[in-house]
Amino acid sequence: MVVPSLNERERRVLEAVIETYVQTAQPAGSRSLAQKFGLGVSPATIRNTMSDLEEKGFLYHPHASAGRVPTDVAYRVYVDSLIPVRPPGASERKKLSAQIGSGSGGSAVEAILRRAAQSLGVITQELGIALGPRLDNSLLERVELIRLSSERLLVALTLSAGSVRTIFVDVHGEIADAAISEVTRVLNERLGGLTMRAIRASLGDRLRDIGPTREASDLLNVFIDEGEQLFDSAMDLNTDTVLLGQASVLAEQPEFASADNMRKLVALTETREKLGELLLRRSEAGGVSITIGNEHNDPKLASFTVVTSSYHAGPLTGVIGVIGPTRMPYDKVISLVTHASELVTDLLKENSRNHG
Numbered sequence: 001m002v003v004p005s006l007n008e009r010e011r012r013v014l015e016a017v018i019e020t021y022v023q024t025a026q027p028a029g030s031r032s033l034a035q036k037f038g039l040g041v042s043p044a045t046i047r048n049t050m051s052d053l054e055e056k057g058f059l060y061h062p063h064a065s066a067g068r069v070p071t072d073v074a075y076r077v078y079v080d081s082l083i084p085v086r087p088p089g090a091s092e093r094k095k096l097s098a099q100i101g102s103g104s105g106g107s108a109v110e111a112i113l114r115r116a117a118q119s120l121g122v123i124t125q126e127l128g129i130a131l132g133p134r135l136d137n138s139l140l141e142r143v144e145l146i147r148l149s150s151e152r153l154l155v156a157l158t159l160s161a162g163s164v165r166t167i168f169v170d171v172h173g174e175i176a177d178a179a180i181s182e183v184t185r186v187l188n189e190r191l192g193g194l195t196m197r198a199i200r201a202s203l204g205d206r207l208r209d210i211g212p213t214r215e216a217s218d219l220l221n222v223f224i225d226e227g228e229q230l231f232d233s234a235m236d237l238n239t240d241t242v243l244l245g246q247a248s249v250l251a252e253q254p255e256f257a258s259a260d261n262m263r264k265l266v267a268l269t270e271t272r273e274k275l276g277e278l279l280l281r282r283s284e285a286g287g288v289s290i291t292i293g294n295e296h297n298d299p300k301l302a303s304f305t306v307v308t309s310s311y312h313a314g315p316l317t318g319v320i321g322v323i324g325p326t327r328m329p330y331d332k333v334i335s336l337v338t339h340a341s342e343l344v345t346d347l348l349k350e351n352s353r354n355h356g
Contacts, residue, residue: 003077004056012039013049014058015082018070022329025254027067072293075305075326079290083331088339092123096336100343109133109163109316112347114243116320120340121245124333125253126324127269128245129308131279133316133348135159136197143187150174155230159196160314167230169222179215186210186220196231203227242272242279245322255303255325264303268323274298279308282319286310288338289319293326307333309341313348320344 006014016037020028030047033039039046050068053059058077059068070078088096099119100112113130121128138159146154153169190206191199199206204224212220223230247269256262268275278298282289288309294302305328308321321337 003073004058006053006056006058006077009039009041009045009049010053010056010058011082012037013046014053014070014074015078017050017053017059017068018074018078018082021069022327025327027062027065027069029067032067070327072295072326075292075328075330076295079292079330079334085331085334085338088332088335092336093339095119095123096340097343100340101347109348110243112344113318113320116340116344117243117245119245120320120322120336121249124322124324124329124336125249126322126328126333127247127250127265128320128322129275129279129306130243130320131276131283131318132241132243133163133311133313133318134280134283135163135165135316137195138163138316139314140191140194140196140199143184143191145169145180145184145187147175147177147180153180160316163316169226169230171219171222175219176215179213179219182212182216183219183223186212186216187223200228200231203231242276244269244272250324253325255327261303264300268300268304271300274300278306279319282308282321283310283317286317288334289321290330290334305330307337309338311341311344311348313345316348 013033016033016039017028020033020036030043030050033046034041034043050059054061054068058071058074060071062069087093096119100116102115110132113132117128117130119128120126140157140159142158144156144158146156148154148168151171151173153171153175155167155169157165157167159165186207190210191203204227207220207224207227210220247265250256250265251262256265278301288307290305290307291301292305296302296304296306303325304323305326306321306323307328307330308319310317310319320341322333324333
């Protein structure tokens with residue numbers, strides 16, 4: 001899409017309209033802009049400039065209001081070229097650090113991301129979101145086989161940065177403890193330190209010709225025959241990898257006063273698979289990503305802006321951010337999301353060292 005160029009006056013008026021609308025959720029009028037922003041021109045000149053901006057597709061008239069509201073294109077120009085993104089204030093940095101870095105519950109990685117999504121949502125007054133790390137490049141640190149019954153084992157996979165995945169393995173007949181211990185040793189010797197992608201691609205070859213006892217060999221054959229499918233199930237992207245903050249924070253915003261918009265919000269939080277796909281694409285792209293309203297391919301997201309930033313810890317990578325209405329304090333949100341991703345990166349690296 002080709003965005004029309006703006007002269008200096010148009011840029012200043014557009015910025016004033018956006019800032020007014022973000023703060024008040026009310027259409028901006030020329031007289032209030034003249035009083036508040038000291039643009040150095042009369043309300044009539046501002047009104048003419050707003051008309052020009054409307055013709056160019058940056059503003060529109062809602063209903064019969066005399067004021068103007070920014071379009072998605074206006075927000076895009078604002079984000080890309082008008083706002084200076086500064087680091088968060090000291091109090092916000094301190095609050096984020098305290099909330100993300102403390103507490104417990106769930107695996108280490110999931111707990112950090114859940115706290116990050118919650119705290120980002122509260123501080124920005126948007127819906128905090130996080131995508132758990134893609135695990136294909138995660139290193140397998142340890143395998144544990146745990147007997148659940150005479151014919152079922154639990155396989156616990158401890159991955160880099162402390163992430164844990166579990167799978168169930170069905171066996172025929174009871175397996176002796178010694179055989180379970182022997183297979184556990186073999187799995188750790190042959191698979192430990194490899195990425196999950198490498199394990200799935202070469203599992204059978206790595207486990208053949210080992211020559212354990214007959215009983216251990218029977219159990220090992222289960223991994224040789226079914227291992228690729230088992231490890232695939234452990235790595236699947238599912239709804240558990242998409243973590244959300246409190247939607248109630250977002251529901252307090254004026255955009256969600258109508259029942260229709262509230263239904264859109266509820267529908268959005270219930271389609272975690274779609275959110276997972278959206279966030280996964282951002283994880284692959286890396287860096288800060290901002291998608292505004294109709295820039296989304298999904299019409300369900302046409303009323304929303306999604307701001308994310310990627311986090312990294314060795315081979316682990318994912319994204320954290322917020323979803324909110326297109327009327328958003330972009331400078332504040334972008335700086336907080338970026339800072340949160342840096343905190344998460346630092347915490348995951350520290351967690352990885354502790355598990356090393």
